[in-house]
Amino acid sequence: MSPRDLADAVARDYADIFGEEPAGVWFAPGRVNLIGDHTDYNDGFVLPFALASGVAVAAGRGGDGLTVWSRQWPGDLVTAAVDELAPGRLDGWPAYPLGMAWSLARAGYRPGDTSIAIDADLPAGAGLSSSAALECAVGLALADLHGLRVVRPELVRLASKAENEFVGVPTGIMDQSAALLCQAGNALLLDCRSGTSDDVSLEPGAAGLAILVIDTQIRRALTDGRYAQRRRSCEAAAVALGVASLRDLPDGPDDVAGLDDPELRRRARHVVSENRRVLAVADLLRRGELAAVGVLLTESHASLRDDFEVSWPEADVAVETAIAAGAVGARMTGGGFGGAVIALAPLAALADIGSALSAAYGRRDWPSPVIASAVPSHGARRLR
Numbered sequence: 405m406s407p408r409d410l411a412d413a414v415a416r417d418y419a420d421i422f423g424e425e426p427a428g429v430w431f432a433p434g435r436v437n438l439i440g441d442h443t444d445y446n447d448g449f450v451l452p453f454a455l456a457s458g459v460a461v462a463a464g465r466g467g468d469g470l471t472v473w474s475r476q477w478p479g480d481l482v483t484a485a486v487d488e489l490a491p492g493r494l495d496g497w498p499a500y501p502l503g504m505a506w507s508l509a510r511a512g513y514r515p516g517d518t519s520i521a522i523d524a525d526l527p528a529g530a531g532l533s534s535s536a537a538l539e540c541a542v543g544l545a546l547a548d549l550h551g552l553r554v555v556r557p558e559l560v561r562l563a564s565k566a567e568n569e570f571v572g573v574p575t576g577i578m579d580q581s582a583a584l585l586c587q588a589g590n591a592l593l594l595d596c597r598s599g600t601s602d603d604v605s606l607e608p609g610a611a612g613l614a615i616l617v618i619d620t621q622i623r624r625a626l627t628d629g630r631y632a633q634r635r636r637s638c639e640a641a642a643v644a645l646g647v648a649s650l651r652d653l654p655d656g657p658d659d660v661a662g663l664d665d666p667e668l669r670r671r672a673r674h675v676v677s678e679n680r681r682v683l684a685v686a687d688l689l690r691r692g693e694l695a696a697v698g699v700l701l702t703e704s705h706a707s708l709r710d711d712f713e714v715s716w717p718e719a720d721v722a723v724e725t726a727i728a729a730g731a732v733g734a735r736m737t738g739g740g741f742g743g744a745v746i747a748l749a750p751l752a753a754l755a756d757i758g759s760a761l762s763a764a765y766g767r768r769d770w771p772s773p774v775i776a777s778a779v780p781s782h783g784a785r786r787l788r
């Protein structure tokens with residue numbers, strides 16, 4: 405679905421539910437991370453780009469407090485007063501939009517009464533950041549509707565706080581940054597320590613290539629504890645090595661040799677090597693050498709699989725199969741334990757890769773993966 409069609413659909417839902425036209429419709433995209441996973445909360449580097457799919461929010465002033473409705477969970481119409489919002493009081497999807505309102509209010513940007521309808525053309529739990537897209541679309545809507553002057557980098561921070569403190573998942577700032585800061589035709593090289601970012605041109609079609617997003621259909625929730633456990637291991641490794649964060653190990657994988665615990669050593673080695681790969685990929689992109697990025701993507705996958713241990717069997721098979729069928733590189737993307745794999749492939753190989761993936765999954769009695777070509781797209785914006 406195009407963002408326009410999604411905007412029309414959510415505006416119709418809003419009118420049906422709230423009995424009037426919305427004041428506007430706002431949209432925030434999902435993201436694919438080209439490379440740099442589990443580096444953001446280590447103050448490191450990431451290189452995501454925005455998808456054309458995402459979350460649209462139709463909103464209007466008025467009502468009693470904040471009322472949210474979602475096409476994806478159509479049974480629930482949830483209402484809360486801004487002053488009653490507090491971490492731990494809400495579970496499930498309403499924690500994302502209402503957590504955003506809480507985060508804005510706590511920073512002094514108090515939104516007035518608002519009714520909100522939500523729709524998405526992005527699967528939840530597929531590792532494509534539907535939750536950050538939801539927070540960011542709601543954040544933009546509340547800011548615009550109530551004249552709150554929040555600049556985008558501040559909105560990134562407040563959306564991350566909503567996720568960390570209100571929803572209670574200790575994620576980094578990559579997903580919210582991608583949703584709010586990405587530009588069409590570019591990936592976003594983000595330094596997660598300073599928060600500064602650079603657009604790096606990424607136009608696969610012009611190079612005769614495509615970036616396939618292969619949804620392995622395995623769903624995961626970052627709230628299940630394994631993500632938090634990885635983050636704690638990284639923090640423990642940094643303490644043991646006497647640095648503020650793993651970002652401060654610039655010389656490469658040898659830097660982690662001082663860690664006695666073999667598991668911590670593997671975790672830290674992933675982060676240190678992944679930071680170097682992100683910067684190497686950004687350099688190749690700047691030089692227009694997109695195909696050469698492939699080998700680094702595949703190395704990143706091996707590191708996430710063997711050292712960081714966040715891959716899953718369907719992802720490993722997708723990576724191997726795509727490469728055997730002609731992709732120049734492939735990797736899992738996002739937090740792991742389920743979700744999507746990306747493959748960088750020549751346009752001429754796409755049909756072969758699609759049939760090889762279906763066959764490989766079929767042989768294992770796995771449901772077929774859902775494959776789409778991703779085009780680096782615009783970040784969050786008002787659609788009407």
Ligand code: GLA
Binds near residue numbers: 440444445533577578
């Ligand atoms: C999830 C988190 C991000 C990031 C990735 C892994 O998407 O939300 O902050 O840590 O996992 O790179």
